[in-house]
Amino acid sequence: MTFVTSLFTDPQGWYRAHQLLVGQMGVNALLAISIWVTLFAGQLTLANIGFMAIGGYTTVILAAHAHAPLVLSAGAGCALAAGTALMVGLPALRLRGVFLAIATIGFSEFLRFGLILNLPITGKGQGLANPAADPAAIWPVWASVAVAAWLGWRVKATRAGVAWAAIAEDEVAARSGGIDTTRYKLAAFMIGAVLAAWAGALDAHMNFFIDPAEYGFNRAAFVLVLAVVGGVATVVGPILGAIVLTALPEAVRAAASYRDVLFGTLLIAIVVFRPEGIVGRRRQSPVAGALRWPWTAPGPDDG
Amino acid sequence: MDVVQQLVNGVFLGSIYAVFAVGYTLVFGVLGVVNLAHSGVFMLAAAITYGLVAFHGAPLWLAAPAGLLAAAGLGLVIELGALRPLRRRQAPEIAPLISTIGLSLVFVALVEQSRGGGWLSFVWRDGANSVRFPAGTVPDRVWHVGRLAMPADKVATVVISVLLMAVLGVVVNRTQVGRAMRAVAENPRAACLLGIDVDRIVLWTVVASSAMAGLAGILYGVTIGDISPYIGRDQVELRGLAVIVLGGVGSIRGSIVAAYLLGMVEVLALLGFGANVRAAVAFAALFGMLVVRPGGLFASPAAERA
Numbered sequence: 001m002t003f004v005t006s007l008f009t010d011p012q013g014w015y016r017a018h019q020l021l022v023g024q025m026g027v028n029a030l031l032a033i034s035i036w037v038t039l040f041a042g043q044l045t046l047a048n049i050g051f052m053a054i055g056g057y058t059t060v061i062l063a064a065h066a067h068a069p070l071v072l073s074a075g076a077g078c079a080l081a082a083g084t085a086l087m088v089g090l091p092a093l094r095l096r097g098v099f100l101a102i103a104t105i106g107f108s109e110f111l112r113f114g115l116i117l118n119l120p121i122t123g124k125g126q127g128l129a130n131p132a133a134d135p136a137a138i139w140p141v142w143a144s145v146a147v148a149a150w151l152g153w154r155v156k157a158t159r160a161g162v163a164w165a166a167i168a169e170d171e172v173a174a175r176s177g178g179i180d181t182t183r184y185k186l187a188a189f190m191i192g193a194v195l196a197a198w199a200g201a202l203d204a205h206m207n208f209f210i211d212p213a214e215y216g217f218n219r220a221a222f223v224l225v226l227a228v229v230g231g232v233a234t235v236v237g238p239i240l241g242a243i244v245l246t247a248l249p250e251a252v253r254a255a256a257s258y259r260d261v262l263f264g265t266l267l268i269a270i271v272v273f274r275p276e277g278i279v280g281r282r283r284q285s286p287v288a289g290a291l292r293w294p295w296t297a298p299g300p301d302d303g
Numbered sequence: 304m305d306v307v308q309q310l311v312n313g314v315f316l317g318s319i320y321a322v323f324a325v326g327y328t329l330v331f332g333v334l335g336v337v338n339l340a341h342s343g344v345f346m347l348a349a350a351i352t353y354g355l356v357a358f359h360g361a362p363l364w365l366a367a368p369a370g371l372l373a374a375a376g377l378g379l380v381i382e383l384g385a386l387r388p389l390r391r392r393q394a395p396e397i398a399p400l401i402s403t404i405g406l407s408l409v410f411v412a413l414v415e416q417s418r419g420g421g422w423l424s425f426v427w428r429d430g431a432n433s434v435r436f437p438a439g440t441v442p443d444r445v446w447h448v449g450r451l452a453m454p455a456d457k458v459a460t461v462v463i464s465v466l467l468m469a470v471l472g473v474v475v476n477r478t479q480v481g482r483a484m485r486a487v488a489e490n491p492r493a494a495c496l497l498g499i500d501v502d503r504i505v506l507w508t509v510v511a512s513s514a515m516a517g518l519a520g521i522l523y524g525v526t527i528g529d530i531s532p533y534i535g536r537d538q539v540e541l542r543g544l545a546v547i548v549l550g551g552v553g554s555i556r557g558s559i560v561a562a563y564l565l566g567m568v569e570v571l572a573l574l575g576f577g578a579n580v581r582a583a584v585a586f587a588a589l590f591g592m593l594v595v596r597p598g599g600l601f602a603s604p605a606a607e608r609a
Binding site: 044091092094095097098099101102103105106107108109110113114117118124125217218221224225228229258259260261263264265266267268271272275 | 335336337339384385388389392394395396397398400401402404405406407408409411412413415416536540541544545547548552579580582583585586587588589590593594597
């Protein structure tokens with residue numbers, strides 16, 4: 001419990017001891033927001049880790065070969081991610097539900113195994129050293145979280161926010177109501193991609209070395225879990241989910257060796273007993289409509 | 304290396320993929336759920352069988368059925384713990400995805416943390432390391448047909464897998480249980496009105512599917528070796544997804560063909576371009592297929608719902 005108590009008794013010492021963790025919380029929060037954007041539009045995509053890899057690798061490559069400052073290299077990563085998202089999203093977003101999820105996993109893993117592990121410029125899977133690394137660059141991460149959170153909070157008041165909520169509720173109805181569903185879905189997918197690439201760039205900037213193993217399916221699943229455990233009704237859920245679940249293994253060090261067991265059990269418990277997430281509200285989540293269980297077994301109580 | 308020899312290896316690899324993926328497809332077809340704990344069962348069955356042989360001197364003909372039984376039991380855990388409660392509350396589509404990820408995490412972590420002394424050390428004492436069955440667990444015989452080498456254990460794997468597919472085909476297409484399963488897959492409400500116990504059929508489906516994941520794991524462990532807590536996640540989880548999609552959703556015949564196809568293409572890619580390209584094949588096929596022909600190679604009626 002010293003993890004929690006020292007946060008209050010000795011905040012500065014706590015920060016020094018857990019600086020890496022605070023940075024990771026921020027990166028995870030950004031990733032969780034990036035997947036939340038697409039979830040908000042009713043689309044379950046798991047390509048965010050692929051876009052994160054694009055952001056991270058672009059940043060490190062530009063820093064190493066062109067000595068580009070972070071803003072420039074991260075911006076280039078985001079632009080590349082947006083372009084890729086456009087090309088991947090156009091065909092892939094015709095798919096729905098689990099199929100979209102599977103296709104986007106396929107894209108991410110192909111990026112990792114097919115490109116990153118084979119191209120000379122990405123170090124052929126041996127990882128890349130980052131000459132411009134700055135482990136203390138945590139404030140850009142949290143500043144980005146703050147901006148993304150504010151935008152996410154305001155999104156419901158915008159035209160796009162209304163369109164996304166309508167698509168999540170019922171895509172066919174939204175389309176017949178005059179909403180250009182393809183364009184709005186693609187926009188959500190691209191915004192998520194840019195956010196994930198930005199998170200990847202900042203993450204890479206904090207590390208002296210990036211490794212393709214960090215961008216695998218497990219992390220993609222973890223990001224989805226952050227968002228869903230937090231609750232996808234508002235942007236607060238994913239951020240809170242990222243903070244709590246990133247800190248959890250540190251906080252319960254006592255059971256360190258069994259923390260994945262605890263973590264897995266917690267996931268099941270939340271999904272079973274509190275499906276709307278930590279901060280969701282029952283029966284009101286805008287995404288609940290689109291992401292319903294594929295079929296509903298007649299329960300004993302509904303004759 | 305001889306291309307024909309590699310194709311033979313591809314058939315063998317495809318057999319393991321097929322046994323794994325058919326179970327995956329079965330649950331996907333009947334429930335519309337991607338069961339991400341499937342690969343955890345694959346790994347646990349291999350680990351349990353290994354433990355019984357290595358630590359307790361059990362012969363394989365005793366240890367393998369025990370591993371299978373454990374796998375079937377894990378199917379019970381998956382259905383009762385991670386799927387049924389969600390179905391009851393009509394949870395969103397991604398909920399079972401997440402609860403099964405949770406179960407999978409638990410399975411992997413339990414094995415990974417088991418060294419000597421813990422309660423799981425009865426079957427696993429090697430933590431995160433990878434192990435092999437002790438020499439002599441299976442007869443070390445190799446047949447030669449012309450210039451082709453056919454190790455007996457790999458031939459047995461192909462035979463077992465083909466037999467299983469045949470039995471499964473008969474069960475699904477010719478028996479009352481199979482008819483009930485297809486009815487539930489088509490329309491659970493209508494199936495319920497016709498007097499089918501939907502929950503029981505789903506339970507049997509998940510248990511059978513898990514037993515198949517276990518069988519695939521045991522075959523993998525015996526013939527390929529390198530059993531570790533991560534074999535499910537790294538070796539078959541995403542390849543299984545690729546096979547489901549290639550074969551067409553819920554199509555058992557499709558996924559069998561797709562599994563063998565994947566096995567052969569992977570072996571050829573390994574031969575021509577190396578290990579990294581081999582790993583990329585499945586994902587390129589997965590993505591390309593969904594984009595170009597979402598119904599799979601052999602679009603089945605169930606795929607129309609997609």
